[in-house]
Amino acid sequence: MLKIVLDGQEVMTAEGATLLEAARAAGIEIPTICWHPATTANGLCRLCVVEVEGMRLLQPACIVRVAEGMKVQTRSERVIRARRTILEMLASSVDLSDSPEIRALMQEYHASAERFPGAKRRDVPLKDDNPMYVRDYAKCVLCWRCVQVCAEDAQYTYAINFSGRGYETEIGTFFDAPMPATTCVFCGQCVGVCPTGALKPKREFLLEQGLKPEEIVTRSSGRKQRRENR
Amino acid sequence: MLEPERITRTTCPYCGVGCTLDLHVRDNFIYKVTSPFDSVVNKGNLCVKGRFGYDFVYHPRRMTRPMVRRYLLPVSSEQLSVNRRDAPEWGNRSLMTDPLTTDTSPWDWVETDWDTALNLTADKLVEIYRRDGSDAMAVYCCAKATNEDNYLLQKMFRAIFRTNNVDHCTRLCHAGSVVALQQALGTSAMSNTASEVLLNDVFIVTGSNTTENHPIIALQMKEAVRKRGAKLIVADPRRIELVDFAELWLPLKPGTNVPLFNAMAHVIVQENLVNWEFVRTRTEGIDTFIASLEKFTPEFAESICGVPAEDIRRAARLYATAKHAAIYWGMGISQLSHGTASALTLIHLALLTGHIGRPGTGLNPLRGQNNVQGASDMGAMPFHFPGYMRVDAPGNAEQWERLWNVEPGGLSRKPGLTTTEILSHAHPGGVRALYIMGENPMMTEPNLNETRRHIEQLEFLVVQDLFLTETAVYADVFLPATPFAEKEGTFTNTDRRVQRVRAAHPPRGLSRPDSDIICDLARRLEARLGRPTARWDYAHPSEILREMASVNRDYAGITYERIEKVGLQYPVPDETHPGTPTLFLESFPRGRGRFIPVDYVPCAELPDDEYPFILTTGRVLEHWHGGSMTRHSDLDELYPEARVEIHPADAELHGIENGSLVRVTTRRGQVTLRAHVTEKTTVGVLFIPMHFHEAAANLLTTDALDPQAKIPEFKACAAQVFPAREEETHSPAAARGRY
Numbered sequence: 001m002l003k004i005v006l007d008g009q010e011v012m013t014a015e016g017a018t019l020l021e022a023a024r025a026a027g028i029e030i031p032t033i034c035w036h037p038a039t040t041a042n043g044l045c046r047l048c049v050v051e052v053e054g055m056r057l058l059q060p061a062c063i064v065r066v067a068e069g070m071k072v073q074t075r076s077e078r079v080i081r082a083r084r085t086i087l088e089m090l091a092s093s094v095d096l097s098d099s100p101e102i103r104a105l106m107q108e109y110h111a112s113a114e115r116f117p118g119a120k121r122r123d124v125p126l127k128d129d130n131p132m133y134v135r136d137y138a139k140c141v142l143c144w145r146c147v148q149v150c151a152e153d154a155q156y157t158y159a160i161n162f163s164g165r166g167y168e169t170e171i172g173t174f175f176d177a178p179m180p181a182t183t184c185v186f187c188g189q190c191v192g193v194c195p196t197g198a199l200k201p202k203r204e205f206l207l208e209q210g211l212k213p214e215e216i217v218t219r220s221s222g223r224k225q226r227r228e229n230r
Numbered sequence: 231m232l233e234p235e236r237i238t239r240t241t242c243p244y245c246g247v248g249c250t251l252d253l254h255v256r257d258n259f260i261y262k263v264t265s266p267f268d269s270v271v272n273k274g275n276l277c278v279k280g281r282f283g284y285d286f287v288y289h290p291r292r293m294t295r296p297m298v299r300r301y302l303l304p305v306s307s308e309q310l311s312v313n314r315r316d317a318p319e320w321g322n323r324s325l326m327t328d329p330l331t332t333d334t335s336p337w338d339w340v341e342t343d344w345d346t347a348l349n350l351t352a353d354k355l356v357e358i359y360r361r362d363g364s365d366a367m368a369v370y371c372c373a374k375a376t377n378e379d380n381y382l383l384q385k386m387f388r389a390i391f392r393t394n395n396v397d398h399c400t401r402l403c404h405a406g407s408v409v410a411l412q413q414a415l416g417t418s419a420m421s422n423t424a425s426e427v428l429l430n431d432v433f434i435v436t437g438s439n440t441t442e443n444h445p446i447i448a449l450q451m452k453e454a455v456r457k458r459g460a461k462l463i464v465a466d467p468r469r470i471e472l473v474d475f476a477e478l479w480l481p482l483k484p485g486t487n488v489p490l491f492n493a494m495a496h497v498i499v500q501e502n503l504v505n506w507e508f509v510r511t512r513t514e515g516i517d518t519f520i521a522s523l524e525k526f527t528p529e530f531a532e533s534i535c536g537v538p539a540e541d542i543r544r545a546a547r548l549y550a551t552a553k554h555a556a557i558y559w560g561m562g563i564s565q566l567s568h569g570t571a572s573a574l575t576l577i578h579l580a581l582l583t584g585h586i587g588r589p590g591t592g593l594n595p596l597r598g599q600n601n602v603q604g605a606s607d608m609g610a611m612p613f614h615f616p617g618y619m620r621v622d623a624p625g626n627a628e629q630w631e632r633l634w635n636v637e638p639g640g641l642s643r644k645p646g647l648t649t650t651e652i653l654s655h656a657h658p659g660g661v662r663a664l665y666i667m668g669e670n671p672m673m674t675e676p677n678l679n680e681t682r683r684h685i686e687q688l689e690f691l692v693v694q695d696l697f698l699t700e701t702a703v704y705a706d707v708f709l710p711a712t713p714f715a716e717k718e719g720t721f722t723n724t725d726r727r728v729q730r731v732r733a734a735h736p737p738r739g740l741s742r743p744d745s746d747i748i749c750d751l752a753r754r755l756e757a758r759l760g761r762p763t764a765r766w767d768y769a770h771p772s773e774i775l776r777e778m779a780s781v782n783r784d785y786a787g788i789t790y791e792r793i794e795k796v797g798l799q800y801p802v803p804d805e806t807h808p809g810t811p812t813l814f815l816e817s818f819p820r821g822r823g824r825f826i827p828v829d830y831v832p833c834a835e836l837p838d839d840e841y842p843f844i845l846t847t848g849r850v851l852e853h854w855h856g857g858s859m860t861r862h863s864d865l866d867e868l869y870p871e872a873r874v875e876i877h878p879a880d881a882e883l884h885g886i887e888n889g890s891l892v893r894v895t896t897r898r899g900q901v902t903l904r905a906h907v908t909e910k911t912t913v914g915v916l917f918i919p920m921h922f923h924e925a926a927a928n929l930l931t932t933d934a935l936d937p938q939a940k941i942p943e944f945k946a947c948a949a950q951v952f953p954a955r956e957e958e959t960h961s962p963a964a965a966r967g968r969y
Contacts, residue, residue, distance in 0.1 A: 036267075037267055038267045038273065038274050097231070098231045100231065130868075131282075131864040131867040131868060132278065132281075132282045132864065132868075133282075149275075152456060152457070154275050154449060155275070155449065156449070156452045156456065156475075180868070185277070185278060185445075185851060186278035186281075186282065186852075186868060187275070187276060187277050187278055187281065187445065188276060188278065188281035188282060189274075189275055189276070191281070192264055192265065192274060192275075192276070192281070197231060201261070201262045201263075201281075201282065202282075202864075203261045203262065203285070204232055204254075204261045204262045207232060207256065207259075207261050208231075208232055213257060213258075213259035213261075213288065216259075216288075217285065217288040217289065217290060218290055
């Protein structure tokens, strides 16, 4: 065990814990988007940043580990401004309509979706290329969880990864092939960890489109697609 | 974004892993499945069947009204007399005929109400029982149904019809492993918890395509290799996905497990890698066993199974010198005419090296179905009452007689017929009435042409299922049951964990949960026979489990309250016991583990000039067994038709291209299907999945049985392959009678 100071309060914490784990154990809530208990933390979304005394930059709490005597501010003005800006930038380019947790955070941090009015929105057509799930990357915040569970955090299948650079970055398949032509085994681990509804079971999607259950079941029964190259 | 009206937590109805599912429901329609990330068995991970394969519940072809053949209904006071062999090849036409139309056949299905269907069934069963006695009655229980359903169905046939002709599809999957484990150790389940693979430093996977058939256990295997440095040895005729993760792949010819594993034992003894401490204190019969290994040199094994001798030595050394080593196996071991011997050779390896009785070791037969372990535990077998109490051992029947209100000496002490024997005894003077819950023998029995001849010999067949399966088309009465999502109960998974099954919504149409149908029918049977009641009035399935557990001590401490959140691994001897993740810490149920020397007996049918290939059968990720669920699901879009795997070298020799139509023949039948030219199979070996009625692999397989376990040899028979013309797509063999 070692001692750190969280928001002015001395806390005993386990060696090797991340700041996020130490804070949650002490009852201090730090918001996250990309972090998930079943995936390896990568500090991608930066929403969990905190201010650590003696460090120049804000630190992602999900990956920085505790050290003896560390003094940490989890809700300083600088931290809150950073989180608000992150949320505003996300809202300016991504469709967050299926992300109730992120929208709740926007309220909490008084983030305005109109802060960057000229921003280019992520506007890509929905991909509906297999019978099990749809991919709507207009809703993707690039948290990387789907890629991680497809790889070594769960499935060892490696069907999807980042493609493109910078603003053009997107989750995709090799040569942008449709899912049935990839190594995908349709386990749906990616759907299970998606925080924004970008990945969605087909039947949930169809219900949202206004189809009735009877229409969904008759629609899918008897339709056959031959699956190649497997 | 949709909000669920409710989320029902339950257990997956597919393989034996037993993943936890959260069913998201709106308007009595499951639209999404998730899994909690803190679930003990699967940590939030699912496979395609668990996450997306539940839609068979809503398939338009699901049967939701009882149906009887017209000849069973009294027609203007005169009963139609019929001869089953005159029955037409039933087409869809006969499905929905109106009882009032004039153009009718006695074999038409007529939809009816439950009273009519159950009274007709009870009348007919009682008539046959009174006329021909107990031996004429038989039942197939179901590895997909709950523990409670299975317990009640075997109770109905044992307490009312006084027969032990009770079995289920364990006979077709792990019977060889069960008999071997019973003989050598005195029990038959997985010795360790599946997730203990993460503690292994070496593990052997053999005869199991774990990635496709137990996907979530395979994830843990991959993690053990990639993240924890475990070394994996795969012994399998196919280049399955796990080979990509393996230290060593031993591509043996199908059906040559005995020489391979005996040779590994030979090396362990010869290089003195034996754990003598363990052998002295925990086993018996080592001397005769060592003598029996004499001829099984790695070179001898190589000459039979085709695996290089040096690889056999490496595998033996790796396994024997590991700190924690375990063996995981599937049907490739048990589905052989020497399946018992084959499983014994694996048990010997564990006994020689002491890799059993500690966490992270063990002998782990991976069970194929969600509740095949539970159905076996519930006594859905011809030799055992629930809890593996032999029917012919003194003192056992008496306990069940007291519980079931049967007069002393009333229950049969004679071991009954197995699944495979029940149908072959279907003839006048043999089995006359068969009751099938949820199983589909017309897909899953070997040598289907022969099976069909047998099933046509039955006088009365009742099928209780979701769909009009390949078997149900031969039935006289069809009773529509409910799937997992419409009933309460428990499943027991492959590592002996008893978990809850919960209803997400009410039954569709008139369908009823299996246990409900059984109780209703049993009361009608008792009334007709004038028997005191064995008890069929349960307010809730939990009472059924309590009744069973009052005699089956393995389940004694399991209550619905205790498994509300997390399942318990039996044995659970009392209500404070925490369950048993690892078996045999101190001793084996029979005391000492026993070495039982086995010699190599080749498969019943070996390749020759006429049939030069070895045909082996199995499953694919997207489908499940006889296909009654997955073929009625969007899963069928992912994998819509049967394909035969053939090695590129063989394909070239026979002029076969990837995707082209071929005809595969054996001495028993032929099917026409497309070729999948792939190095996943080895030279000289063809592989056909068993799920597709259009090209049923079991039209080809041999019905040779293991003499002890009575398990058929699904994994090896001699076959030939020819290029076929496109117009042969619907071969006569494929277009056999349906509906």
